[in-house]
Amino acid sequence: MSDSLKQRIDADMKAAMRAKDRERLGTVRLILAAIKQREVDERTTLDDTQVLAVLDKMAKQRRDSIAQYEGAGRQDLADKEQRELEIIQDYMPQPLSAAEIAALIDAAVASTGAGGMQDMGKVMGVLRPQVQGRADMGAVSAAVKARLG
CATH class of the missing domain: 1.10.10.410 (Arc Repressor Mutant, subunit A)
Structure with missing residues (x-):
């Protein structure tokens, strides 16, 4: 894999801007912001493994939110979180069996x-x-x- 995960996410942000895909753009910007925040906090540049850890945490947050929204009868919010989760999972490797x-x-x-x-x-x-x-x-x-x- 020649491009880093971070470079791929950055390229996807630009593609989403060009395509005027506001939903995908918003989620990709959230991902980049979370990566940037961790880099600033730790004064380092994250490698793919660390970026995956950030994505994993974001996916877990989305799954927790979906469960809470569904429990509260807010399917509209649960659906929004589900769409974000799907975009986040696009950057993660295939799950293990x-x-x-x-x-x-x-x-x-x-x-x-x-x-x-x-x-x-x-x-x-x-x-x-x-x-x-x-x-x-x-x-x-x-x-x-x-x-x-």
């Missing part, structure tokens, strides 16, 4: 020599970069707990 996650967990447990719950942090430390943006970290954490428990 349950079998792929299980295989990664087994490999992480083997490589860290984890023997029980006290080794959960080590296992998650190995897994996080491999599954970031490709799986729900809460579900991965629960699966690791079940495997170690």
